[in-house]
Amino acid sequence: MQALYDVPAPAKLNLFLHVVGKRADGYHLLQSLFVLIDWADTLHFERRNDGLLQRHDSGDTLPPDDLCLRAARALQAATGCRLGADIHIEKRLPAGAGMGGGSSDAASTLIALNRLWGLGLTRRQLLDIALPLGADVPFFIGGRHAFVEGIGERLTPLDLPREMRFAVIKPEASIATKDIFSSQCLQRSKSVAIVAGFPAHNSSDAKNATGTENGTDSDASETVVETVRLDAEGIAMLAGGFGKESFGRNDLQKPAEAASAEVVQALVLLQEQFGNSRMTGSGSAVFAHVSGKDGIDEQSIANISKVLPSKWSARICRSLTAHPLRGWLED
């Protein structure tokens, strides 16, 4: 195979995100519902026989050693592959948005080069290469919506009962994930969800979720344990936005609101227009569940766009059925 063109790298939204513990190395343990949406970067890959990796960008400027190059190098190192690639990135996803843009680019690069270079690695094998690249990369390799735990490595895949739609606003300001996790305003969730009755989930244990099992967290004594089933009803409850009240919170939202007035402004705009609003990941993008018929939400977002400051973006996004590259990997 000489080239792979038009490879998508979709974004994610965190419908809720609870910080439930902290590891000894300072990384925070999370519980979050990750949903894949139809806002995506597009990548193109051309094989090189000289082993070199070169990136060519269109759209926003990326760091010289971006996550795609780091992913490609990690794949070469893990497999001893001597092939290289020209990687073209059409960057559409805003960086520092909490939508996982860089992580998704890295995941699509691993999946595409595995194919282009004929390496035949399985999803399981790529997951091992993915985590050191970034906490969100395993989710995108997983290829399905998921209840995510740990720092992002424990995935319980799930299907949404039906398509969901969201109004998403990305303010001009971008937010560095590190600043939010180290904020004085960050407060730990006092409740931990235990997933019950789901065969793929083999660690249904609160101690495991909070880090108390291996002695990494000493501040989890007041934890309230809540049992959630990942059947259709349980997923609908966790996902919110199907006519029920949204589940949980985003614990990173308060620190982000303290850090950026633009996040507050965007949340207020969505709340006024759609009656709900929440931040995704570590921000700065925010979203609202929408369910209007006959293009009414598209019209509302078009009206909002007219009054937004320049360099802000707003759009209606839909949940995907699954990651478009899901079929490219054997489990």
Ligand SMILES: C[C@](O)(CO)[C@H](O)COP(=O)(O)OP(=O)(O)OC[C@H]1O[C@@H](n2ccc(N)nc2=O)[C@H](O)[C@@H]1O
């Ligand atoms: C907030 C999320 O977007 C949720 O999807 C992700 O957990 C963030 O993942 P990411 O952007 O890939 O973050 P990384 O690049 O791995 O981490 C950036 C920095 O944020 C902090 N960090 C990140 C993830 C985490 N679970 N706990 C942390 O404390 C660490 O200081 C880390 O050095």
Ligand SMILES: Nc1ncnc2c1ncn2[C@@H]1O[C@H](COP(=O)(O)OP(=O)(O)OP(=O)(O)O)[C@@H](O)[C@H]1O
């Ligand atoms: N291919 C890439 N695309 C976007 N950002 C990249 C890429 N490679 C490296 N980065 C760097 O990673 C940082 C985070 O970008 P990204 O878009 O992943 O953040 P995010 O939207 O906050 O995602 P997350 O939900 O993972 O926190 C930025 O500072 C950016 O410079």
